[in-house]
Amino acid sequence: MSGKRPKSVSFNEKNMRDNEILTYLEDEHISFAPYVKDLIFADMQRRKEGLRIIQKNKGGGIKIVVAGNTHPPSAVGV
Template sequence: MSKNKKVKPVSFNKTKEKDVKMLRHLEGMNFGGYVKDLIWADIQKKESALKIAQKSEKGGIKIVVGR
């Protein structure tokens, strides 16, 4: 394996209902690509500048920046 790669294994317990459900969901998928897409989506969500925009009853706008 290339020294430029880092492996992060994930274990699933086949006796736990939640893990079994996840394993069924992953059947036939590219697991590594799926995990990377989920991580990237989480990063993008956290980095987005405007988190919440609400319009008040009086017409004002409330914007919360950051988390």
């Protein structure tokens, strides 16, 4: 057994949003599966990271930043 578990995603070309996604992927030469994996992993990291207090002042105010790790889209190999 190969250890692979495929997950399929269907796009309806008649749906404006789906069609826009498909056009974007084609125009930017983005390989779909690695791109989706990168997005899922980035979301997982962002959710684990949460909010981080950077600075707390005497008045009780705080400065926060939401940190997340995002990777650039994976290019299609030709």
